[in-house]
Amino acid sequence: MQDLTEHNSCVTPLPKKRREWRDSFANTFSSKKRRLSHSTPERLHDTLAASNPTPTGQEAISRGDRFIPSRRPFSLPLHASPRTVRIANVFGLAEDRIFSYNDHSLRTPxxxxxxxxxxNVIQLFQQPKAIPSVSSLANLGVNKQFVLALDAPGVPSDLLSFPLSWSACNKIAVACGCDVYYxxxxxxxxxxxxxxxxPIRVIEWAKQDSNVLALGAERGTLNxxxxxxxxLVRDWSDDKRIGVYSFSWHEEVLAVGERPGSIGLYDVRVPQAIAKLGGHKVPVYALEWSPDGKYLASGDASGVVQIWDAAASKSLGEGNKKGGRMKHGALVKALAWCPxxxxxxxxxxxxxxxxxxxxNTLETIDKSTSPIHTIPVRTAITSLHWSPHCKELLSTHGDSWEDGVGGLxxxxxxxxNSITVxxxxxxxxxxxxxAHTSAIGHSCLSPDGTKIFTICPVEEAMKMWKVWGRNDQKGAGVGGGSILNGSKFVIR
Structure with a gap:
């Protein structure tokens, strides 16, 4: 027993084998490694994949030591922490990268x-787009006051009348009962x-000669x-004509909407009508020539609008040619061709x-064809004007209505009673x-296409409004620069 003890005491103890760490497993349980374990699944997957040994089983050669480890072949977000990861996940930023080529539509709701x-936040900090100087937003949208107001006593109370017209030589005419002033x-x-x-119910200045004014009355008077x-230049009055309801000039030809449903074409050089168009069965309350004068649009009391070939004096709906009948749900009073x-x-x-x-009149229009666009306002539309300077459409309105017990x-x-653009x-x-306290009966566009005059039969008043601007603002424009806002005069 003693010999065994002495024998063991003479054995030199072996040194403990030093544990070697591969470079890829350095600091495996460090605090940074724990932080990375809370990172996104994709990044954690990259980290674990990099920590595995090479497929060949050969260990990678380390080029560093325990104090300065070698640089890893992948990038890790050293700033990642459980708190930053939670914030990124809540706000949907966990997968955001500077260069992201994935489909954003595949993200979660x-x-x-x-x-x-x-x-939306980015839009709040974006600079607003500049408003063109010709737009209504830069003119009527800024100065919402009328430029000029005129009294019109005795103006027809019928909203189907056209008692107002603006000539190319800057004269405004109005029919006040049996009298006409300008x-x-x-x-x-x-x-x-x-x-x-x-009494006169419809007037309009000629386009060719801006000093000639056409007058129409309900009992067939046409002068x-x-x-x-x-x-008096010409008298086309006819006892057989029951009434005159609408006008439209093109050069020296005047189109007249008559009753019971005919359209007469009159040339100032000829004492009689040069053509009669008879496609309507009820009175024609709206007429408008196209800008080139080739076509004439007409609308009647039943809501039917037709396009006419002026040269052939027939409706374009015949033979399924372009144009034709366009049906509406009520009387059509306002027509406007785009310039x-x-x-x-x-x-x-x-x-x-x-x-x-x-x-779109270039398309084939038949009874089943629909318009390319409809704007429902549930309000009477009394006139329409396209701006010649920008892509905008102006409408004037009368009364509004809703469905009630027993009808509207x-x-x-x-x-x-508004002006809408x-x-x-x-x-x-x-x-x-x-624009007025009651319904707007009619409106007309100025010769330069920047202003309109509106008339209200109940107020017996007419007002001028500056709606659009012009690209060439060199002159004072129609009406001159001396017209003051809120000026008021009386036509008698």
Whole structure:
């Protein structure tokens, strides 16, 4: 026993074998490794994959030591922590990279929501787009006051009448009962043109000779007057003609909407009508020549709009040619051809329809064809005007209504008695302005295409509004620069 003890005491103890660590397993249980374990699954997968030995079983040669380890062949977010990872996951930023080539549509709904929130925040800091100087937003949208106001006592109370017209030489004419007056907006001189019996319901200045004014009455009176010397130029009155309801000039030809449904074409050089168009069965309350004068649009009391070939004196609906009948849900009073896109025709209806429709007349139009766009306003549309300077459409309105017990019920909306401007081609509403306290009966566009005159039969007043601008703002424009906002005069 003693010998065994002595023998063991003489054995030299072996040194402990030093444990060697591969470079890829350095600091395996460090605090940074614990932080990385809470990172995203993709990044954690990359970390674990890099920690595995090589497929050949051969250990990688280490080029570092325990104090300065070798650089790893992959990048890890050293700033990652459980808190930052949680924040990134909540806000959908865990997968965001500087260069991301993945499909954002494949993200989860939560990520889409936060992506939408981020895009909305970006829009808040974006600079607003500059408004063109010709747009209504830069003119009527800024100065919402009328430029000029004129009294019009005795103006027809019928909203189907056209008692207002603006000439190319800057004269505004108005029918006040049996009397017709006009004012030179350059000199402010007011002139009494004539007196007739019965009362005048429709007037319009000629396009070729801006001093010639056409007058129409309900009992068939149809005259031409020269404003330079207040003389009667032509009398087309006919006892067989029951009434005159609408006018439209093209050069020296005047289209007249008559009752019971015919359209007469009159040349100022000829004492009789040169053509008669008989496609309507009810009175024609709207007429408008196309900008090139090749086609004539007509709308009647039943809501039917037709396109006519002026040269052939027949409707384009015959033989399924381009154009034709366009049906509406109510009487059509407003028509407007687009000056910069001649195939576009805008139509507006009264109660109970109250819609603006845009038609492409180049397409084949039959009974089943629909307009390319419809703007429902549930308000009477009394006139329409395309801007010649920008892609905008103006409409004037009367009463609004809603469905009630026993039929339609009148009530006030933002469109009631207003001037409304729509953009093209989106047809979004740019601005809306209440112009009168009651329904706007009619409006007319200035010769330079920047202003309109509106008339209200209940107020017996007419107002001028600056709606659009021009690219060449060198001159004072129509009406001159001396017209003050809120000026008021009386035509008698």
């Amino acid at each position: 939560e990520s889409k929501m936060f992506q939408s929130l981020r895009s 004012q030179d907006l350059d000199t402010r001189e007011i002139t009494h043109l004539c007196s007739t019996d019965p 031409l007057w020269d404003a330079t010397d207040s003389t 910069w896109k001649p195939e576009l025709l805008a139509t507006g209806t009264l109660s109970p329809d109250g819609r603006i429709r845009i038609w 019920k009148k009530y006030s909306t933002e469109f009631s 729509h953009s093209y081609p989106s047809y979004t509403r740019l601005l809306n302005l209440t």
